[in-house]
Amino acid sequence: MAEGRPVNSYSGENLLFLTDEQLRQGIEAxxxxxxxxxxxxxxxxxxxxxxxxxxxxxxxxxxxxxxxVNNLLNILGVTKQSLNRVLRTLIEDGLVESKVGKADRRERHLFLTDEGKALEQTLSDAQRARMRMAFRDAGPDAVAGFRTVLEAMMDKDMRRAFAQLRGNTT
Amino acid sequence: MAEGRPVNSYSGENLLFLTDEQLRQGIEAxxxxxxxxxxxxxxxxxxxxxxxxxxxxxxxxxxxxxxxVNNLLNILGVTKQSLNRVLRTLIEDGLVESKVGKADRRERHLFLTDEGKALEQTLSDAQRARMRMAFRDAGPDAVAGFRTVLEAMMDKDMRRAFAQLRGNTT
DNA sequence: CAGCATACGTCAGCGTTGTTGACATTCCAA
DNA sequence: TTGGAATGTCAACAACGCTGACGTATGCTG
Incomplete structure (x- = not known):
């Protein structure tokens, strides 16, 4: 790469901080x-x-x-065959319970059993621990920026799903 | 999830913004x-x-x-067998060239051919386009925070690799 | 009621990408 | 010269995506 002025493949952009190098670093990060x-x-x-x-x-x-199941399918963005393979083993192993819908009996509503909750807890504890360290090291302002950029990076559908999940509890 | 005080599974932490809910949103993001x-x-x-x-x-x-090859192995974090399969097809198809090392003839040094560069360009253009949009929408401060958090989230080895790559051109 | 759409499950087959284990070759360095 | 590092390769396997096809139960609509 040549020295001199920063390279920007998207000419006409007046935001100087968006050099190809900056973008590539973002990609690698x-x-x-x-x-x-x-x-x-x-x-x-x-x-x-x-x-x-x-x-x-x-x-x-x-x-x-x-x-x-359909909802989960949309969130995960995989085919029903792919999800089904996973779901089947989880149900067989007693981690997930599938209940026929009351309003619409075609639907299956999914719940974690106590054992399923235990696994979820174990996994998310581990993942949260890392996230907590990263957030703590980076500080609240950085975390806000992190969230902003990630949200901007999502596909439109995913941004919707994310917002919906967020609204679930917040 | 119960209402009231924010839940924080890591008691004793005085950083109130690190609730489990915040962490989970980070995970989903x-x-x-x-x-x-x-x-x-x-x-x-x-x-x-x-x-x-x-x-x-x-x-x-x-x-x-x-x-x-060894260097690439470390960066990608896969086994040599896994990388070799990929590398072999790329070399066969004339996208990558493998040159015996001068100093150490056991080593193979990898280069992109013109065709390989063309593919890289196509792929990275697409990926950069999205990154650019996200960065532009989020603004410079958010981007800085994004990078800070991501770096804090890496394994130590990966942080080293990332820093080394960054130093390559910056 | 008849017909179509939806939700779900499942079988079969396939591709990519990761893994382990074993082994051969080449070649640097002590 | 010999041990070990770097590389390449074969075989087998698992996880997890995909498409295509089919079946069943249910719901909706004309």
């Missing part, structure tokens, strides 16, 4: 940070017969108890 | 944002016989031309 983000739960899951997909399912069922 | 982060290159790669692993390899070879 996302890559390395996501590795750290998943490392601790992955380590825990490695021992069991579960993987990251199980973690995600358990997380969001815990987050929105009674959610339907 | 990472999940959804990472999906967006990879969506565009994934779409491009879906057509070809390549995947995300090829993207990563091409990215870091472009970032540090002449890097050795």
């Amino acid at each position: 996302m890559f390395f940070a996501y590795r750290g983000f998943t490392a601790d739960p992955d380590r825990i899951l490695a021992g069991m017969a579960y993987g990251r997909a199980h973690h995600r399912a358990v997380h969001f069922i815990n987050r929105a108890p009674g959610t339907t | 990472m999940f959804f944002a990472y999906r967006g982060f990879t969506a565009d290159p994934d779409r491009i790669l879906a057509g070809m016989a390549y995947g995300r692993a090829h993207h990563r390899a091409v990215h870091f070879i472009n970032r540090a031309p002449g890097t050795t």
Whole structure:
């Protein structure tokens, strides 16, 4: 890369801080940070017969108890076959309970059993511990910026899902 | 979740902004944002016989031309067998060139061919476009916070690798 | 009621990408 | 010269995405 003026592939932009180099650093930061983000739960899951997909399912069922399969499908952004494989093992192992809907009997509402809650707790404790350290080290202002950028990086649909989940409890 | 005082599973912490709810929102933000982060290159790669692993390899070879296989292994954090499979197809297809080291002839130094550079450009253009939008929408202060938190979230080794790459050009 | 749509489950097959384990080759360095 | 490091490769496997097809139960609508 040549020295001199910062390179910006998006000419006409008057925001000088958006050099290609800055953007690439952001990209690499996302890559390395996501590795750290998943490392601790992955380590825990490695021992069991579960993987990251199980973690995600358990997380969001815990987050929105009674959610339907279809809803979960939209949040996770995978096919029903892919989710079903995960869900089936979780139900067989007694971590998740599937209840027929009252209003619409076609729907299945998903809940964590006590055992499922225990696993969720274990996994999210590990993940939260890292997040807490990072947030603490970075400070409240940085955390606000972090959240702002991440939200701007999401697809529109995901931003909606995120906001909806956020509104669930806040 | 009960109402009242914010829950904080890490008692004794005097930083009130680190409630479990805040942490969980951070976790979910990472999940959804990472999906967006990879969506565009994934779409491009879906057509070809390549995947995300090829993207990563091409990215870091472009970032540090002449890097050795071992070095790349450490950055990517996968096994040599896994990387080799990807690297082999890239070399066969003429996107990557592998040169025997001069100082140490056991080492292979990796370079992108023109064709490889073209692919890297295409992929990183797409990814940068999203990053640029997010950065622009969020503003410089938020971007600084974003970077700070991400760096704090990395494993120590990854932070080192990240810093080293950053120092490469900055 | 008939017909269509929706929600869910499942079977079969496939691709990418990660893993372990084992082994060969090349080559630097003590 | 010999031990070990760096690399490449084969085989087998698991997790987790995908498509396509099909079946069942249920709900809605004309």
